[in-house]
Amino acid sequence: MSDALDLLWTASLWAAVLRIATPLIFGTLGALLCERAGVLNLGIEGIMTMGAMVGWLTVHLGGDLWTGLLAAALAGAALGLLHAALTVPLGLSQHVSGLGITLFGSALAYYLYRLLVEVGDLPPTIEPFQAIRVPVLSDLPFLGPVLFSQAAPTYLALLCAGVLAFVLARTPLGLALRMTGENPHAVEAQGLNPVRLRVGAVVAGSALMGLGGAFLTTAAFNSFFPTMVQGRGWICIALVVFASWRPGRALLGALLFALFDAWQLRLQQAVPGVPYQLFLMAPYLLSILALVLVARRARVPEALMVPYRRGER
Amino acid sequence: MRLERRTHVPLAAAALAPLAAVGLALLLAAGLIAAAGVSPLAAYAELLRGALGSRLALTETLARATPLILTGLAAAVAFRARVWNIGAEGQFYGGALLTAWAGHALLAGGPPVLGVPALLLLGMAAGALLLLGPVALRLSLGVDEVVTTLLLNFAVLLFVGLMIEGPLRDPLAFGWPQSVPVASDLRLPDLVPRSRLHVGLLVALAAAALVWAVNARTVWGAETRAAGLNPRAAAFAGVSLPRTLLGVAALSGGLAGLGGATEVLGVTGSVTTNLSPGFGTAGIVVAMLAGLHPAGVVASAVFLATVFVGADAMSRATEVPSFIADVIMSASLLAMVVALLLVTHRVAR
Numbered sequence: 001m002s003d004a005l006d007l008l009w010t011a012s013l014w015a016a017v018l019r020i021a022t023p024l025i026f027g028t029l030g031a032l033l034c035e036r037a038g039v040l041n042l043g044i045e046g047i048m049t050m051g052a053m054v055g056w057l058t059v060h061l062g063g064d065l066w067t068g069l070l071a072a073a074l075a076g077a078a079l080g081l082l083h084a085a086l087t088v089p090l091g092l093s094q095h096v097s098g099l100g101i102t103l104f105g106s107a108l109a110y111y112l113y114r115l116l117v118e119v120g121d122l123p124p125t126i127e128p129f130q131a132i133r134v135p136v137l138s139d140l141p142f143l144g145p146v147l148f149s150q151a152a153p154t155y156l157a158l159l160c161a162g163v164l165a166f167v168l169a170r171t172p173l174g175l176a177l178r179m180t181g182e183n184p185h186a187v188e189a190q191g192l193n194p195v196r197l198r199v200g201a202v203v204a205g206s207a208l209m210g211l212g213g214a215f216l217t218t219a220a221f222n223s224f225f226p227t228m229v230q231g232r233g234w235i236c237i238a239l240v241v242f243a244s245w246r247p248g249r250a251l252l253g254a255l256l257f258a259l260f261d262a263w264q265l266r267l268q269q270a271v272p273g274v275p276y277q278l279f280l281m282a283p284y285l286l287s288i289l290a291l292v293l294v295a296r297r298a299r300v301p302e303a304l305m306v307p308y309r310r311g312e313r
Numbered sequence: 314m315r316l317e318r319r320t321h322v323p324l325a326a327a328a329l330a331p332l333a334a335v336g337l338a339l340l341l342a343a344g345l346i347a348a349a350g351v352s353p354l355a356a357y358a359e360l361l362r363g364a365l366g367s368r369l370a371l372t373e374t375l376a377r378a379t380p381l382i383l384t385g386l387a388a389a390v391a392f393r394a395r396v397w398n399i400g401a402e403g404q405f406y407g408g409a410l411l412t413a414w415a416g417h418a419l420l421a422g423g424p425p426v427l428g429v430p431a432l433l434l435l436g437m438a439a440g441a442l443l444l445l446g447p448v449a450l451r452l453s454l455g456v457d458e459v460v461t462t463l464l465l466n467f468a469v470l471l472f473v474g475l476m477i478e479g480p481l482r483d484p485l486a487f488g489w490p491q492s493v494p495v496a497s498d499l500r501l502p503d504l505v506p507r508s509r510l511h512v513g514l515l516v517a518l519a520a521a522a523l524v525w526a527v528n529a530r531t532v533w534g535a536e537t538r539a540a541g542l543n544p545r546a547a548a549f550a551g552v553s554l555p556r557t558l559l560g561v562a563a564l565s566g567g568l569a570g571l572g573g574a575t576e577v578l579g580v581t582g583s584v585t586t587n588l589s590p591g592f593g594t595a596g597i598v599v600a601m602l603a604g605l606h607p608a609g610v611v612a613s614a615v616f617l618a619t620v621f622v623g624a625d626a627m628s629r630a631t632e633v634p635s636f637i638a639d640v641i642m643s644a645s646l647l648a649m650v651v652a653l654l655l656v657t658h659r660v661a662r
Contacts, residue, residue: 042459086647090316090654092650092654093650096646097650100646100647101647103594103598103639104640104643104647106639107643110634110639111637114634114636115348115349115634231463231466237459237460277471277478280471281467281468281471284467284471285468288456288460291461292450295454310315
């Protein structure tokens, strides 16, 4: 048992935390942005799958890694636009549309991958993002490997969390977005267009989800394979609730979750004799537990999942 | 330009909506097939031949439709009452696993006349329990059942893996881990000899008829619909929302569990972690294409089974990846929700 706890104090574990958290940070921020504007985006799982495929494919076809991320964000935004078109101006069920986007995004990603990529016995690989060793700082004991030797997109994710927190809390745009999620009629009364705000939020949020998917194939691994997103999108949806729809807490939630995930991965090796499936089940059950724990205190945006139609109440 | 609810929905339009949606999806897929350098017409001909072109193909398609009818009914029953059961995949596996264990250990050696119905009921119970939990959490604490049922799918599948590599592992099976087999006299008989089509199809059809009768002919059926359309008004009219929704959860989860049970008893005889190629998720599409109507569920399950079985044959004969079936399925779903909107609303200036 003490071995299991000792694992918690190794730098390699904490370095893994940031790495594992990165796709969750992107995905959770994206889902949070959509939901703060009033749109639940269950397309996340498919959008992350599409982002993972497009990001990887772009690099595989000769683009550089940053072009890959950009392409993944654009692919995510495109699927987000489809979700937004169905749920905002048309006011269709956000549940059904989101699940449809997830199925469609995954199916299209798998189809295009099989069509465009020659897969032999092993999936082809690319040269992924390498850890940036920040001069001087990366030589610090413990903090060096944990904070200053990560792949570049990890820093981008942290930056996104900061930017989103600032925009939502401190700018007129953020106020308008939050108001759209609480009371779109009041937004309309201010002379703003809630439809445009919602569409914009879903498109931008979906671009972030696409980045989260791309991190998996361009930094965490170096190849793409079906079902690789493994429910991370759904975990992000749970993390948004856990975070009470706040970017800072979303970041914290993603890190906590990743800490647990990194720990259980190491426990699998340190504690022999326990079936590995028990460890793998833990993240999903933990997410459900987190939802149950915060359920009473959750402050859901008032107008989440309420379609907005002008002049209708 | 805005949308206005129609006062009168023409029946023809409602019936045409799924056809239009499927047509649009097939058109989109035709573009993707052409991108693979294959003529869409030739590919679709191959698909139809592969799914319906021979006696064997036909039985295979109907065998594939059987679990889809049951998971489709599971989604239709739940969605009608606005219970978002996205966990049919997990409930399917839950039913399958309990059935396999009971059919090997508990009920083997007993009279099949009692054993088979008991196994089907056990499968239903396992599925029902897996949905009752999330719905109870929603009713008591307001936890969204979409996320809990989605996450449970992963947990249940891992649990199945745990059991069939551990306590329930078949010691006589070589290669991939699989569960202990159901006693052979407890298996569902084949409908057509030397095929995978089994009596489970009749079970699924009976379930569809039963769901239709409950929906259309019982007070409870009316209460579930009321609870879905307007919970507050339903509660005001004296419908007990918790009791109604828990009943819906038991029925919906039970139907998905029954799907797992019939698949084990009819087709495989044991459980593996690839027992279901996404029957649970496909059930959602089945239900939506059917407009949540039980008779429609049967039709759309047969349609999707045709697409899946046919696409396998198509991808063997041409260069088109079999994932085209998933594209057709998901595009049909998205097109269907738009088509339904156009049926119930009209564009006003």
